Amino acid sequence: MLLRLPTTLTEALECVAEGAVPVGGATLVWAEWQRDGFPAQAVSLRSLPQANVLGRETVGAAVVLHRIDERVPDVLRLAAQQVGTGAVRRTATVGGNLVGSALRCLLPAALVLDARAMVLAPEGAYETDLGTLVAKHPMLLGLRWTEPTASGYRKFAGEAGGPPPAVVATAVHTSEAGPPRLRIAVRAGYQVHSESVICDGGAEQVADALVRTPIGDLLPQPVLAAVREEVADVLRRANAN
Structure with missing residues (x-):
């Protein structure tokens, strides 16, 4: 297998x-390749500057999860900090988690940030939405x-061998x-549900409005209770800013 390491967007x-x-x-892919066979050539964006940016409103696809810190919003930082073990976070990337993983631990955070994905295709780089990113699995350059x-961000405790913990x-x-x-996004099992409501009234009124959306019929009661708690907390901090 030939591993290519582009250093410019043209090379990528x-x-x-x-x-x-x-x-x-x-x-994730290494074990699959060992089982199913290696491709003729693979590409890593770890040497591409555009894929390594990290700031308050952007993150590159090649950024490894342990690098994600206070430079990004809390929701993305906390999501990254709770992916796997420390060893996994030192090698797993944003792009690999969002495009190559069935769990997509960073997807709820990206959804509530209303992020857009910059992706690479043979005809060039372009911007798309997260739904297209998840459905079509293009090569991710970064999020904005x-x-x-x-x-x-809140992650429930999971059971060994059980379904993914709720988020x-x-x-x-x-x-x-x-x-x-x-904006709210909830992972229940392998599915991620998202909604948004106007902040009209206090925390209880906003939470009631969320429960009246389709998401209220999709989530079990313990998760809905956590939704109300998280809504109250994020609105409190938003009003303090």
Whole structure:
């Protein structure tokens, strides 16, 4: 197998056009390749500057999870800190988690940030939504979002050998065009559900509005109780800013 390490966007696009398979941090694909056979060529973006950015409103696909710190919103930082073990976080990448993993531990955080994905295709780099990213698995270059006023993340305890633990991610976004909006994403099993509501009234009223959306019929009662707690917490911190 030929492993290609592009250092420019032009070189990365050439890799895509020639069918190189993304390797991410190799925490997931390596075992699959050992079982099913190695591709003729693979590509890692770890040497591409555009895939290594990290800031308040952007993160590159090649950023390993243990690098994600206070430079990004709380929801993304906390999500990254709770992926696997320390050894996994030192090798797993943002791109590998979002595109190559069935769990997609960072997806709820990305959804509440209302993030957009920059991806690479043979015809060039372009921006797309997270739904397209998850459905079509293009090569991810990075994520961009607008910094929220406040955000939060809660992960339930999981059972060994059981389904993935539930996750509740929240973020409050302000806009000059209207009142603040609360975004929420919940992972229940392997499914991630997301909704948003206008922050009209207190925490209880906002939580009631969320429960009246389709998400209220999809979640078990313990998770709905956690949703109410997380809504109250993120609104409290948003109002304090």
